[in-house]
Amino acid sequence: MAAESVGQGLQQVALSTAFDVHFPALEVVLPLVAAPLCFLFRSRAFARILSAAVAWLTFGVALVLLQKVLAEGTVRYPLGGWAAPYGIEYRVTVAGAWVILVVSLVAALTLLFDSRGSASRLAPERRYLYYSAFLLCLAGLLGMAITGDLFNIFVFLEISSLSSYALIALGRDRRALMASYSYLIMGTIGGGFFMIGVGLLYQMTGTLNVEDMAQRLPAVLDTRTVLVGFAFLLVGLSIKLAVFPLHQWLPNAYTFAPPRVSAFLAGTATKVSYYVMAEVVFVLFGAHFVFTEIGLGAVLMPLSVAAMFVGSLAAIYQADLRRLLAYSSIGQLGYMTLGLSLANVEGLTSGLVHVFNHGVTKSGLFLVVACVGYRTGRTTVRSMAGLGTRMPATSLAFVIGGMSLIGVPGTAGFVSKWELIRGALAAERLWLAAVVLVSSLLAVVYVWRVVEMIYFGRPEGLESLGRDGEPVREAPFSMLLPTLILVAATVVFGLWSDPTLSVARSAAVELLGGAGG
Amino acid sequence: MSLLEALLVQRGLWVYWAIITLMMIGLYGVIARDHLVKKVMGLNVFQSSAILLYVAIGKVRGGTAAILLEGEENVLYSNPLPHVLMLTAIVVGIATTALALALTVRIQEAYGTLEEDELARLRVREDEEEAALDPHPFDPPGEPEDVEYPEVKVGGGAGGAGV
Numbered sequence: 124m125a126a127e128s129v130g131q132g133l134q135q136v137a138l139s140t141a142f143d144v145h146f147p148a149l150e151v152v153l154p155l156v157a158a159p160l161c162f163l164f165r166s167r168a169f170a171r172i173l174s175a176a177v178a179w180l181t182f183g184v185a186l187v188l189l190q191k192v193l194a195e196g197t198v199r200y201p202l203g204g205w206a207a208p209y210g211i212e213y214r215v216t217v218a219g220a221w222v223i224l225v226v227s228l229v230a231a232l233t234l235l236f237d238s239r240g241s242a243s244r245l246a247p248e249r250r251y252l253y254y255s256a257f258l259l260c261l262a263g264l265l266g267m268a269i270t271g272d273l274f275n276i277f278v279f280l281e282i283s284s285l286s287s288y289a290l291i292a293l294g295r296d297r298r299a300l301m302a303s304y305s306y307l308i309m310g311t312i313g314g315g316f317f318m319i320g321v322g323l324l325y326q327m328t329g330t331l332n333v334e335d336m337a338q339r340l341p342a343v344l345d346t347r348t349v350l351v352g353f354a355f356l357l358v359g360l361s362i363k364l365a366v367f368p369l370h371q372w373l374p375n376a377y378t379f380a381p382p383r384v385s386a387f388l389a390g391t392a393t394k395v396s397y398y399v400m401a402e403v404v405f406v407l408f409g410a411h412f413v414f415t416e417i418g419l420g421a422v423l424m425p426l427s428v429a430a431m432f433v434g435s436l437a438a439i440y441q442a443d444l445r446r447l448l449a450y451s452s453i454g455q456l457g458y459m460t461l462g463l464s465l466a467n468v469e470g471l472t473s474g475l476v477h478v479f480n481h482g483v484t485k486s487g488l489f490l491v492v493a494c495v496g497y498r499t500g501r502t503t504v505r506s507m508a509g510l511g512t513r514m515p516a517t518s519l520a521f522v523i524g525g526m527s528l529i530g531v532p533g534t535a536g537f538v539s540k541w542e543l544i545r546g547a548l549a550a551e552r553l554w555l556a557a558v559v560l561v562s563s564l565l566a567v568v569y570v571w572r573v574v575e576m577i578y579f580g581r582p583e584g585l586e587s588l589g590r591d592g593e594p595v596r597e598a599p600f601s602m603l604l605p606t607l608i609l610v611a612a613t614v615v616f617g618l619w620s621d622p623t624l625s626v627a628r629s630a631a632v633e634l635l636g637g638a639g640g
Numbered sequence: 641m642s643l644l645e646a647l648l649v650q651r652g653l654w655v656y657w658a659i660i661t662l663m664m665i666g667l668y669g670v671i672a673r674d675h676l677v678k679k680v681m682g683l684n685v686f687q688s689s690a691i692l693l694y695v696a697i698g699k700v701r702g703g704t705a706a707i708l709l710e711g712e713e714n715v716l717y718s719n720p721l722p723h724v725l726m727l728t729a730i731v732v733g734i735a736t737t738a739l740a741l742a743l744t745v746r747i748q749e750a751y752g753t754l755e756e757d758e759l760a761r762l763r764v765r766e767d768e769e770e771a772a773l774d775p776h777p778f779d780p781p782g783e784p785e786d787v788e789y790p791e792v793k794v795g796g797g798a799g800g801a802g803v
Contacts, residue, residue: 274725274728277729278728278732281732281735281736285732285735285736285739288739288743289739292743292746297750297751298763298766300743300746300747300750301747301759301763303743304676304740304743304744304747307736307739307740307743308670308679308683308740311683311686311687311736311740312667312670312683312686314732315686315687315690318690318729319690319693322690322693322694322697322722323693325697325722326697442770443770503770
């Protein structure tokens, strides 16, 4: 039987002459191969062009994959022709294709951002290392969403984590080193927990393929080993996802990382972990087991609500813009996990559509801060004083991005919040809908603080002069372009939400209809 | 079944107790030690316990290495898959440790210490200096204040630049 299925797998690959059969593998292989190339050629210019080209290629491939998945259903790719469950299978689901689309889009746009914005600690002649690490991180994140093998997820998780520790440590401020160190400790424990969880489940089922395991798990669901394995998986992923009490690593990491890295990680890293968590909860174990039998909702829901309030409240009191945005991310992740904990189609749809909406918004905002930092030399809220007239486009970008964080109608943030409230009502939890609305008011406070500073603040003394000693002026076009594209996307997909919502909804339906239960 | 029974009666389980003990030693090291290098070592112990867990899963009592020999049938094999997986996990562990130690070298260069409490003190001071640039979030903007702005250090981290 083994030989037969292996043969089938080989045939499947060999017979198909169309090149796009290999797209699932290509999506991961492209950045994975480009990373050592950047290292080998030791040229900054080459690395810059190659990494940007690769990021756009992965975005193109992701688009094709998403269309294919929507048209034909799950795309499977037996790696090396070894059919599942014996070989590693790349399995692109609607949700997975959706996540890789967001990741590759954010990567492509942040790499388009002027490299002067990277402000890393590396000497110019060693900058190619930055691109190597960036591409490895991209490969890891894409791989996590594409692979259908649990241990493979762990490997990609570690690839993306290790390269992101290195990237964060490149920040100019020496506090970046400590930020990276604490993220490394937390992240490694998270990764280790995930690995232990996978090991315990493997012990009970004898397989590592997600779908195969989902079929075998119901027979052993009531054993303690499986319960413990599930707990390890969930806690490990929660660390990576920065679920409320495990979020401590996030603010410093995003604050002190080089600006482009913050923008990239804020838009992608936690989103991929969110997808993996959704896959573990809904596909592997099934909503019935997780929410009805264990009652995870009773834990995840209060934690999400706490994250919404703690994150937003902390954001209000931050003096540094990047830290303000990082705390706001914790709050926004709360909305996403809240959607997951509702375990209905609307809730999960809001979580998945927020992967895109928040990814685009937050990356755009971090790029805005990078523009401000490039011109003024500082990234405090006060450094924004009076920028409304000096950097009009950048300021407008912040206002629009901020409105999306609040969830003002017409922006992308509104779409996800609307869906989340619908989910809360569908679950007959009126108070949750109220809580979502009240927490949005907190976002109004921290966004307004900055907006007030931009348009009504008067720059004093040092602040009127920019980083180069000249009056502050608009950021260069090469920085503005990707920033404005991201911010424009929040408006476009806020007004025209059909495509994003319909993809997210079919992804949610697919996840909820998963095996198990 | 009580825990004691589990420990004493089912003798096959002792290995899991050993693994859990090792794991707790590792986690304790990460949490309780003040020195950054010792934390990394704790992390290493924690990872090793996970590796041992997999190896224990693959072991079949009386089983031998999974090599197919001619003429010998009905041989009991240990499961080779967890061992193969652990090759990857060991590489990940080494990469993590190496990266963490490289970071501690950089932290030592930048701060001159690896003691966590001392680093925390230095960091609080840095945060305060930064906050002095932006006195209070709710100060009315636009009103001139008599705030003496300290020298702005533009990004340039003290020490160890461009290593």
